[in-house]
Amino acid sequence: MKRYFGLNKILSATLLAAMPISSAFAGEGLDSGNTAWMIISTALVMMMTPAGLALFYGGMSRYKNMLNTLAMTLVAYCLASVIWMLWGYTLAFGPDKVGIIGGLNHAFMKDIGVGSMYQTIPTSVFALFQMTFAGITVALVLGSIVDRMKFSSWIVFTLLWITFVYCPIAHWVWGGGWMAKMGALDFAGGTVVHINAGFAGLVLALVVGKRIGYRKEAMFPSSIVLTALGAAMLWFGWFGFNAGSQLAADGVAGSAFLVTNTSAATAALAWMFAEWIVTRKPTVLGIASGIVAGLVAITPAAGFVDLPASLVIGSVAGLLGFFSVTKLKGRAGYDDSLDAFGVHGMCGMWGALATGLFANPAIIETGKGLFYGNPKQLWIQGLSILATAAFTLVGTGIVIGVTRMITGGLRVPAEKEIEGLDSSIHGERAFEIV
Numbered sequence: 185m186k187r188y189f190g191l192n193k194i195l196s197a198t199l200l201a202a203m204p205i206s207s208a209f210a211g212e213g214l215d216s217g218n219t220a221w222m223i224i225s226t227a228l229v230m231m232m233t234p235a236g237l238a239l240f241y242g243g244m245s246r247y248k249n250m251l252n253t254l255a256m257t258l259v260a261y262c263l264a265s266v267i268w269m270l271w272g273y274t275l276a277f278g279p280d281k282v283g284i285i286g287g288l289n290h291a292f293m294k295d296i297g298v299g300s301m302y303q304t305i306p307t308s309v310f311a312l313f314q315m316t317f318a319g320i321t322v323a324l325v326l327g328s329i330v331d332r333m334k335f336s337s338w339i340v341f342t343l344l345w346i347t348f349v350y351c352p353i354a355h356w357v358w359g360g361g362w363m364a365k366m367g368a369l370d371f372a373g374g375t376v377v378h379i380n381a382g383f384a385g386l387v388l389a390l391v392v393g394k395r396i397g398y399r400k401e402a403m404f405p406s407s408i409v410l411t412a413l414g415a416a417m418l419w420f421g422w423f424g425f426n427a428g429s430q431l432a433a434d435g436v437a438g439s440a441f442l443v444t445n446t447s448a449a450t451a452a453l454a455w456m457f458a459e460w461i462v463t464r465k466p467t468v469l470g471i472a473s474g475i476v477a478g479l480v481a482i483t484p485a486a487g488f489v490d491l492p493a494s495l496v497i498g499s500v501a502g503l504l505g506f507f508s509v510t511k512l513k514g515r516a517g518y519d520d521s522l523d524a525f526g527v528h529g530m531c532g533m534w535g536a537l538a539t540g541l542f543a544n545p546a547i548i549e550t551g552k553g554l555f556y557g558n559p560k561q562l563w564i565q566g567l568s569i570l571a572t573a574a575f576t577l578v579g580t581g582i583v584i585g586v587t588r589m590i591t592g593g594l595r596v597p598a599e600k601e602i603e604g605l606d607s608s609i610h611g612e613r614a615f616e617i618v
Contacts, residue, residue: 225428248604374484382529451478
């Protein structure tokens, strides 16, 4: 009899351990499957910045500035990680204040414990997932000004920009602000991430000015191999970026996964063939850039569109990205070092508009675009693009002005730029030149 009761206790303990976590321990309504998926998605998106983007941008930088590019990417993610938990999350997702910004109710993650829930996942997981978006957005801006910005100025700019530019826009779209109430569709960050980062990078590039020797001397990437590897890591991480934005392991997440991969592949092919026709050489850098262009364009649409739409979105993104980088930048005369505006700004705008065209109510009932009988959605998407661009242009300009006052300027001295920022700022070298 004692042996029976002992065995019964062991079996009971084993069954309890195998059961999903109960609401008594983890909060009412917790779904363990969704939570597991969101933890994985958060890890995937986290990898995109200090690994994928760092390699993608680092490889495109000149050899004498590669470590500086890596350092600025890493420090942007580190700053975002701290800022978000102290005040960024509450500004973006705190109680709505007249549709503009979130309240300070959750500053320092106040009142968010192990039992706090956001839909069917712990609030801590949701907050961390959203933090990774803030981190990669400001890091994307970096692409416009590598080779010439002061490291100290970048730190101050990052802190101010996340607080006063990124957080308000994130609240407008995802935190219950005026864009959400208007019905703007942005599944995973077309406006919040890519248009925002693209226009911020454009302003910063115009203010900082062109690199010494721009269009007068060759500025070869340090390692196309690293850039291609970074693009592959971004592609992999983007599945968490887009499919994870459903906040659930369900059919919509699976559809977002599928269209994300298809758009990236289609855009890479479109960019490659366009470059092959124009220059007679299909470059690895072009293929890698096309992958990113397709990922950018599908981001706002991922949870709203079907497979045929993703083929169109990706194809247009590849062509648009190629001609923005090779034609638009040259004619406009600005020096966007790694084409943050040409890829993220331009393809982000296309993706936001495409969402207004192709949003299919069969996927998400509330997502209905022009081609499914709702022309108003295209107008709403256009307004969201204009509002985001305008706010980012003005907000970034103000942040630049304050950064200048604090640090005494944005740009490194000419002699340091010529020497290279790896050596002059960090005292290191990425490569041993023999």
